[in-house]
């Protein structure tokens with residue numbers, strides 16, 4: 001499934017290492033990760049806590065830089081770009097969905113969804129129009145004026161999905177988007193991600209949930225800062241371990 005449309009990579013990690021240096025010493029969070037995500041591909045990343053999943057997502061999202069190795073985005077080496085150049089690509093091309101939704105509490109649902117267009121310099125009437133369409137697309141047309149604390153967890157996550165889609169990203173990165181949701185609400189969120197993929201967006205989702213991962217074109221398993229070689233029988237065993245509640 002999905003192989004035909006995955007011919008061209010959108011992102012390629014080439015032997016990426018990431019060391020975090022602090023007073024407590026050095027943590028090698030990524031130890032030589034090589035991985036390509038195709039255009040329009042839906043990839044799930046699984047692995048135990050601390051295996052480097054969020055670290056890799058931060059690098060894919062140009063929020064952080066590798067200590068070693070290269071990141072190629074749409075054919076261009078972006079490993080050494082400065083903070084402004086990375087922000088420009090991020091704002092134009094990448095949407096983020098987090099486990100904790102990350103909505104701004106003092107903005108309404110509609111204003112939260114508009115935010116990426118504020119950064120993109122789009123004028124207010126156009127922003128509002130598109131934000132309404134996005135809220136409508138995630139089934140929240142009647143919640144535009146609600147504050148985040150007036151929304152359920154599943155509704156807040158749908159607002160954050162609407163926000164991640166509004167600037168027509170090429171890539172959406174979702175770090176445990178269903179982690180705080182019940183399974184039924186989680187399924188609705190995953191269906192929205194699948195819709196994004198169907199419209200040609202590349203989606204990378206970090207999840208501990210095997211049923212969520214099963215919806216992806218491909219499952220990538222990590223352990224100790226590395227991508228495990230693809231071996232179905234071993235993958236199945238480690239998936240059982242991953243799905244135990246943390």
Ligand SMILES: Nc1ncnc2c1ncn2[C@@H]1O[C@H](COP(=O)(O)OP(=O)(O)OP(=O)(O)O)[C@@H](O)[C@H]1O
Pocket residue numbers: 020021022027028029047048049050051052053054055056
């Ligand atoms: N800013 C940081 N400074 C120092 N160490 C860090 C930092 N961020 C992460 N780490 C360490 O890097 C390793 C990988 O962390 P990461 O957050 O990528 O794991 P993860 O796979 O996302 O785990 P989880 O499933 O718990 O979210 C961990 O050992 C963590 O303690």
Ligand SMILES: [Mg+2]
Pocket residue numbers: 053054055175
């Ligand atoms: Mg994480």
